[in-house]
Amino acid sequence: xxxxxxxFLSIFLFSLGLYGVLSRRNAMGILIALELIFxxxxxxxxxxxxxxxxxxxxxxxxxxxGITAAEIVLGFAIVILLFRLRKTSNADEVHIxxx
Amino acid sequence: xxxxLLAFIAWWAPFFSFLIIGVFIRKYGKxxxxxxxxxxxxxxxxxxVILLNIRALENPVLKDIxxxxxxxxxxxxxxxSIFFGLFLDNLSAIMLxxxxxVAFAVQVYSIGYMGEETPPSLGRxxxxxxxxxxxxxxxxxxxxxxQMFVFWELVGVCSYLLIGFYYYKPEAARAALKAFWITKLGxxxxxxxxxxxxxxxxxxxxxxxxxxxAILKSAGGVASVILxxxxxxxxxxxxxxxxxxxxxxxxxxPTPVSALIxxxxxxxxxxxxxxxxxxxxREFPDVMWxxxxxxxxxxxxxxxxxxxxxxxxxxxxxxxxxxLGYMMAAxxxxxxxxxxxxLFTHAYFKALLFLGAGAAIHAVHSNSxxxxxxxxxxxxxxxxxxxxxTLALAGIPPFAGFFSKExxxxxxxxxxxxxxxxxxxxxxxxxxxxxxxxxxxxFFGNPRSENAKHAHDPDLSMKFSLVLLAIFSVFAGFYAGKxxxxxxxxxxxxxxxxxxxxxxxxxxxSFALIGLLSSYYIYARAPQVADNTRxxxxxxxxxxxxxxxxxxxxxxxxRRIILGLSAFAGWWDRHIVDGLVNWVIYTTAxxxxxxxxxxxxxxxxxxxxxxxxxxxxxxxxLRGF
Numbered sequence: 040x041x042x043x044x045x046x047f048l049s050i051f052l053f054s055l056g057l058y059g060v061l062s063r064r065n066a067m068g069i070l071i072a073l074e075l076i077f078x079x080x081x082x083x084x085x086x087x088x089x090x091x092x093x094x095x096x097x098x099x100x101x102x103x104x105g106i107t108a109a110e111i112v113l114g115f116a117i118v119i120l121l122f123r124l125r126k127t128s129n130a131d132e133v134h135i136x137x138x
Numbered sequence: 139x140x141x142x143l144l145a146f147i148a149w150w151a152p153f154f155s156f157l158i159i160g161v162f163i164r165k166y167g168k169x170x171x172x173x174x175x176x177x178x179x180x181x182x183x184x185x186x187v188i189l190l191n192i193r194a195l196e197n198p199v200l201k202d203i204x205x206x207x208x209x210x211x212x213x214x215x216x217x218x219s220i221f222f223g224l225f226l227d228n229l230s231a232i233m234l235x236x237x238x239x240v241a242f243a244v245q246v247y248s249i250g251y252m253g254e255e256t257p258p259s260l261g262r263x264x265x266x267x268x269x270x271x272x273x274x275x276x277x278x279x280x281x282x283x284x285q286m287f288v289f290w291e292l293v294g295v296c297s298y299l300l301i302g303f304y305y306y307k308p309e310a311a312r313a314a315l316k317a318f319w320i321t322k323l324g325x326x327x328x329x330x331x332x333x334x335x336x337x338x339x340x341x342x343x344x345x346x347x348x349x350x351x352a353i354l355k356s357a358g359g360v361a362s363v364i365l366x367x368x369x370x371x372x373x374x375x376x377x378x379x380x381x382x383x384x385x386x387x388x389x390x391x392p393t394p395v396s397a398l399i400x401x402x403x404x405x406x407x408x409x410x411x412x413x414x415x416x417x418x419x420r421e422f423p424d425v426m427w428x429x430x431x432x433x434x435x436x437x438x439x440x441x442x443x444x445x446x447x448x449x450x451x452x453x454x455x456x457x458x459x460x461x462l463g464y465m466m467a468a469x470x471x472x473x474x475x476x477x478x479x480x481l482f483t484h485a486y487f488k489a490l491l492f493l494g495a496g497a498a499i500h501a502v503h504s505n506s507x508x509x510x511x512x513x514x515x516x517x518x519x520x521x522x523x524x525x526x527x528t529l530a531l532a533g534i535p536p537f538a539g540f541f542s543k544e545x546x547x548x549x550x551x552x553x554x555x556x557x558x559x560x561x562x563x564x565x566x567x568x569x570x571x572x573x574x575x576x577x578x579x580x581f582f583g584n585p586r587s588e589n590a591k592h593a594h595d596p597d598l599s600m601k602f603s604l605v606l607l608a609i610f611s612v613f614a615g616f617y618a619g620k621x622x623x624x625x626x627x628x629x630x631x632x633x634x635x636x637x638x639x640x641x642x643x644x645x646x647x648s649f650a651l652i653g654l655l656s657s658y659y660i661y662a663r664a665p666q667v668a669d670n671t672r673x674x675x676x677x678x679x680x681x682x683x684x685x686x687x688x689x690x691x692x693x694x695x696x697r698r699i700i701l702g703l704s705a706f707a708g709w710w711d712r713h714i715v716d717g718l719v720n721w722v723i724y725t726t727a728x729x730x731x732x733x734x735x736x737x738x739x740x741x742x743x744x745x746x747x748x749x750x751x752x753x754x755x756x757x758x759x760l761r762g763f
Contacts (some may be wrong), residue, residue, distance in 0.1 A: 131740045137739030
């Protein structure tokens with residue numbers, strides 16, 4: 040398989056994630072879609088690492104996954120607190136910062 | 139004896155009285171009165187002691203502290219510094235006596251006259267009086283012109299407070315404001331003159347100025363302008379044309395206050411200032427000429443207005459303006475002695491006239507001379523003392539006014555231009571006539587009102603003051619030689635040629651006598667003459683009644699021009715300046731309103747914008763901008 044065709048997978052994942060982030064109402068869904076974007080970025084790191092034969096790209100993926108896991112935990116915690124407070128986890132129903 | 143210390147005591151005693159009354163004992167009227175009178179007595183006694191030891195004053199007593207240090211070097215104030223201090227010489231010693239005596243007489247008189255006031259009101263009255271005496275004495279002793287200006291303004295404030303003493307009367311409040319504003323108009327010139335003088339010559343010290351007028355003389359035109367500006371202050375304060383309009387309104391205050399203001403304090407300040415700086419003024423004939431002609435014209439103008447007044451205090455008020463004109467004319471004609479001597483004598487008989495008028499008003503409860511009449515029999519002491527003052531004002535020997543007026547006529551007669559002399563000579567007749575009219579109507583004949591039938595002499599304190607001032611009105615004239623001798627050091631170059639002296643005396647005396655007798659004849663025996671004249675020359679009568687429309691002119695200027703300008707400024711501020719600010723506010727608010735719609739508060743919208751922005755950026759980058 041052509042290595043570069045994996046870029047299309049990456050673009051597809053990113054677009055899917057972006058679409059999910061913008062269109063999902065549920066905050067959980069947004070976070071999950073966000074993961075897709077992360078994955079597309081990580082995939083890019085992996086591809087370039089392979090092309091340039093440089094292992095630091097793969098190392099970056101490891102770090103990235105770790106950081107993403109931590110960040111997602113934080114995100115979930117915020118959503119849970121939001122739900123306790125507002126009895127909803129829909130992002131469009133929380134707009135107290137409306138101008 | 140240390141005369142400087144005495145002068146200092148005379149100066150500050152009334153101030154401490156003011157302080158104590160104002161802070162502690164204002165609520166106790168009688169106590170305040172007593173304290174104030176004690177303080178002014180101290181001043182009076184000090185001034186008498188100074189006068190008795192006046193020989194010791196051959197060299198002026200100068201004491202000062204640095205007030206505003208300028209050009210300081212090594213902790214020492216530079217020569218441009220302004221000093222605050224005491225300048226005691228013959229002139230200020232005599233002036234101190236005038237102020238202290240009249241203030242004393244007025245304060246004693248006020249015990250009786252203001253007896254019906256409530257205690258706090260009486261305390262306030264005496265506090266003002268003490269402050270007034272302090273300010274005027276401070277002005278007298280001023281060492282620098284700036285210090286003089288400060289006390290000058292203090293005098294103005296005190297007269298404002300006292301004229302407006304019955305502040306709940308709208309006319310009184312109005313008169314107080316009028317006096318304050320009109321004199322301020324002149325003071326603007328005064329302070330401008332002081333500033334130019336300081337920046338041009340770096341010297342405001344009166345002693346230095348009068349001892350070395352040549353410095354100013356060598357500067358020429360600009361010095362003339364400075365002196366003219368300084369004289370503007372005197373025009374306002376001493377009620378010279380065209381700023382005389384405030385003085386007649388002073389009568390809205392209590393009568394003793396009028397006596398004080400008209401005689402020794404407020405209006406005397408202008409004449410005193412010119413006398414003080416006389417050696418400087420003398421060096422500038424063009425300024426002197428203006429002073430003379432303005433003084434003579436004022437004297438004449440005011441005398442004509444006095445002819446038709448019905449309020450006894452108004453008659454006296456116009457006569458004050460007229461007599462101040464005399465003083466100014468004499469000073470301008472180059473005779474310090476004549477001008478200052480008239481100030482000296484005038485202070486006594488004018489204070490006496492006002493106090494006498496106050497006694498008459500007190501007796502009949504009306505200001506109009508047509509409500510009085512026949513007071514000679516009912517209130518003999520009032521009538522006799524008032525009569526003495528009338529004769530003194532008219533210039534009948536041996537009363538004080540005769541001598542001083544004589545000197546003034548001689549001085550103006552020997553002046554190059556004869557117009558002031560003739561104006562003043564006619565005014566002698568007019569003065570005698572209007573005073574004769576007022577006296578005849580008020581004191582002779584039959585009582586013209588119910589109250590006048592039950593009139594009586596005032597109580598002891600008022601009588602005391604009347605008699606005290608009457609004595610001075612009789613004898614002050616004999617000090618002509620003494621005063622001219624005392625002022626010699628200021629008038630070294632003054633050379634009055636007494637040519638035509640006797641003829642002049644006869645002339646002015648006959649004018650005065652004709653005035654007095656004709657007025658007596660007309661108002662006591664043939665009142666129809668007055669009525670006929672009034673009807674025949676009704677337009678003149680109206681013009682005099684309307685005071686030559688000068689007040690109307692001022693009012694017109696105020697209403698049309700000043701208020702118009704204010705209205706325009708107000709419109710400009712409200713519409714142009716505020717409009718600009720409002721436009722900025724409005725635009726900002728509008729912009730904010732139209733931009734707030736994109737702040738939805740929904741996080742996904744923001745993400746959408748970010749994504750959109752990123753795509754746009756991406757496209758731009760790919761196209762290489």
